[in-house]
Amino acid sequence: MFQTGPFLAGALALGSLIYSSGTLADSSSDLPQADLNWLQRVTWGADSATVARYRKLGRANFLDEQLHPHGDRDLPAPVKQQIAGLWVDQQTPLTLENNWRYINDQLKTATTDEQKQALQKARNDLGNDLLQETMQRHLLRDLYSPDQLQERMNWFWLNHFSVYAGKNNLRNLIPDYEETAIRPHVLGHFRDLLLATMTNAAMLVYLDNAQNAVGKINENYAREIMELHTMGVNSGYTQQDVQELARVFTGLGVNFNPQPAKVKPELAAYLVRNGAFEFNPQRHDFGSKQFLGQTIDGKGFAEIEQVADILANQPATARFVSRKIATYFMAQTPPEHVVEQMAKTWQHTDGDIAAVLKTLLQSREFTASLGKQFKDPMAYTVSALRLAYDGRQIINLKPEVNWLNNLGEPLYGRLTPDGYPLTAEAWSSSGQMVKRFEIARAIGSGNAGLFDQPDGSKGTGFPMLNNRLYYQLFDPYVSDTTRNALTQAASQQEWNMLLLSSPEFMYD
Numbered sequence: 001m002f003q004t005g006p007f008l009a010g011a012l013a014l015g016s017l018i019y020s021s022g023t024l025a026d027s028s029s030d031l032p033q034a035d036l037n038w039l040q041r042v043t044w045g046a047d048s049a050t051v052a053r054y055r056k057l058g059r060a061n062f063l064d065e066q067l068h069p070h071g072d073r074d075l076p077a078p079v080k081q082q083i084a085g086l087w088v089d090q091q092t093p094l095t096l097e098n099n100w101r102y103i104n105d106q107l108k109t110a111t112t113d114e115q116k117q118a119l120q121k122a123r124n125d126l127g128n129d130l131l132q133e134t135m136q137r138h139l140l141r142d143l144y145s146p147d148q149l150q151e152r153m154n155w156f157w158l159n160h161f162s163v164y165a166g167k168n169n170l171r172n173l174i175p176d177y178e179e180t181a182i183r184p185h186v187l188g189h190f191r192d193l194l195l196a197t198m199t200n201a202a203m204l205v206y207l208d209n210a211q212n213a214v215g216k217i218n219e220n221y222a223r224e225i226m227e228l229h230t231m232g233v234n235s236g237y238t239q240q241d242v243q244e245l246a247r248v249f250t251g252l253g254v255n256f257n258p259q260p261a262k263v264k265p266e267l268a269a270y271l272v273r274n275g276a277f278e279f280n281p282q283r284h285d286f287g288s289k290q291f292l293g294q295t296i297d298g299k300g301f302a303e304i305e306q307v308a309d310i311l312a313n314q315p316a317t318a319r320f321v322s323r324k325i326a327t328y329f330m331a332q333t334p335p336e337h338v339v340e341q342m343a344k345t346w347q348h349t350d351g352d353i354a355a356v357l358k359t360l361l362q363s364r365e366f367t368a369s370l371g372k373q374f375k376d377p378m379a380y381t382v383s384a385l386r387l388a389y390d391g392r393q394i395i396n397l398k399p400e401v402n403w404l405n406n407l408g409e410p411l412y413g414r415l416t417p418d419g420y421p422l423t424a425e426a427w428s429s430s431g432q433m434v435k436r437f438e439i440a441r442a443i444g445s446g447n448a449g450l451f452d453q454p455d456g457s458k459g460t461g462f463p464m465l466n467n468r469l470y471y472q473l474f475d476p477y478v479s480d481t482t483r484n485a486l487t488q489a490a491s492q493q494e495w496n497m498l499l500l501s502s503p504e505f506m507y508d
Helices: 006-019 034-040 047-068 077-082 091-108 113-144 147-158 174-187 190-198 201-206 220-229 237-247 265-270 301-312 315-330 338-349 353-361 364-369 377-389 398-406 431-443 466-475 481-488 493-501
Strands: 252-254 270-274 278-281 289-291 294-296
Touching: 006 077, 034 047, 034 147, 034 201, 034 364, 047 147, 077 113, 091 113, 091 174, 113 147, 113 174, 113 377, 147 174, 147 289, 147 315, 147 353, 174 190, 190 220, 190 301, 190 481, 201 252, 237 270, 237 289, 294 301, 294 338, 301 338, 315 353, 315 364, 338 353, 338 364, 377 398, 377 431, 377 493, 398 431, 431 493, 481 493
Parallel strands: none
Antiparallel strands: 252 278, 270 278, 289 294
16 A cells, blocks of 8 residues: 655645646756657657657657658667567467457366366456557557657557457457557558548447448447547538448458358459458448438448548548547647648648648647646656656566556557547546556656566666756756755655656646
8 A cells, every 4th residue: 555655745745736837947958948848749758869869850850750650660679579579469360369269169168167267267368468468569669669759649549449458359359450450540641540440340349330231230330430530529410321321331340250251142242351350242231322412322342432531531520630639739629720720731631640740730839738738647657667767678568557557548448439538637636646656656766567577587776867868858947846856855766756746747
């Protein structure tokens, strides 16, 4: 049990400043505060490598580089090796599902309680290990990728097109969902990203479209794609549009068998299969539809591509998604002016996400929001690790996974399809603050287990946060209150904890 004492009292004193509007002291630094604030918002937090790159390129060129990422190519070699060694990185949705089904079939025929308990544990362990490895892969890229904006947008789109790992067999599908439906398109064209999510087994299972067939319509996915993924509520579409879209989506589903579905010979040319995803024409309504004022003739999978074009090009979609991107990066409801500018860019560039994002990040409204917004749990924990360990390779990501769970923002853990809240107010409760102080102490003392080896041997050592990077970047801008608290720290570990609990670090 974490006890309140002098150590926590100092952090609480700093934490209370979060609710005040104190002005940070401004002294000389080799990186102006405006640049530091901009860099921290666009990335998952400052570390030496990112700051060095920013200094070399300047803001405009740094942004252009971030908008054209290299993927995993430029990851540090040890981190690439760490990711390549993950079991999940070597599996397909079909093999993962077959592993799960094999254990489940054995469970059905088990005759003793001992056998049943052992098989239930094996099935649970399989799902838990799979999800843990998928989270590790995600977090390793957040921590070490030079393409920080790509990683921030990867999280954003996973949240926008949210799926919940706890439903049905989604743990078997989420690794592929992130890797093939989301990551390749995070800075591309929205239409391609939308179509990739529409044709991925994870989304179709989560929002029940795998059950949607001619004569047995399920409108759930059609409704959510209009309300949450594209146009937004009160944007002009009708219930009839939802119904017609559900008809378009009939036959859009999954197949976990090695062989494609058997269909009538005259429909064979319409069958589409990719991994666990399958468009089954025998389950599809080939009748003509009227959707958002346009006629969609019955032509099978081509209808799915047509509605992706229609939805991506709607002015309402441009505004709704632009507003959500701006809310994410500003941690507040954005001014309508910047949303309209982003939407215009969207329409001029055929939904080019990188161009829309550039419009936001170069706007005066975005600049005005810097340094004033409370970090959400993901931004807080990842930025703390990036600053504290500054490129040192973390071996054990389970503590970080647990911190996100405790703070209420676990990866793939949002039960409802609306995604986690994007505004700062959702994450600034007193309970949230106490948990953050506990995390700050765990990181600052080096007792979190981040460097424990798979063989059980314990990693040791705590970070030295009062280092050159701190004095170059942060020290000139900390308030007198924070500086005074830091000077009274009784140990390096306490100094670390107080810095990571300070308002200067809680905000970006």
